[in-house]
Amino acid sequence: MTDKFILWLAAVFILVTAALFSLQGWLVQTLGVHFEVLVTGNIVMALITLISYSLNRKGMKAENPNVFVRSVYASTLAKLMLCAIGIIIYVLMNRSAVSKATVFLLMFFYLVYTVFETMHLYRISIKQKKS
Numbered sequence: 001m002t003d004k005f006i007l008w009l010a011a012v013f014i015l016v017t018a019a020l021f022s023l024q025g026w027l028v029q030t031l032g033v034h035f036e037v038l039v040t041g042n043i044v045m046a047l048i049t050l051i052s053y054s055l056n057r058k059g060m061k062a063e064n065p066n067v068f069v070r071s072v073y074a075s076t077l078a079k080l081m082l083c084a085i086g087i088i089i090y091v092l093m094n095r096s097a098v099s100k101a102t103v104f105l106l107m108f109f110y111l112v113y114t115v116f117e118t119m120h121l122y123r124i125s126i127k128q129k130k131s
Contacts, residue, residue: 005053005120012116013046016109031101037090041106044086048079049113056121060128072121076114083110 020027020038027033052075059071087106091098 003124006050008120009046009050009053009116012112013042016042016112027101027105031099033099033102033105034090034094037102038105038109041083041086041109045079045083045109045113048082049117052076052079053117053120056117057124060121060125072118076118079110079114083107 017039020035020042024035027038028035055075056068056071059068062068083106087103090102090106
């Protein structure tokens, strides 16, 4: 990974983490979220995105363009399934006190990291077509 994706991913991670910590009081008091779950979800989504990106970059280097398409679909589906599994574990562990806001924020993290990764891959594919 010679491109700057890792730095951009770190910037997005830090931005989301900073937003969480700066809004912690409001999130906990007003929305009743489980803050530890949100922080853990953010860390996990950043790590999954890093792994997914490396797999997609390998798919971009393949001669068959279908390999790249399959790798993007597979990584997006895998991220979604891992996010769903994490949410299911959260719900099962906190049956009596499940916070819907926590679940929606976790899905928002999935959306943020997936859009970020897809935009970055799109830029790289455009650069490869030009050269």
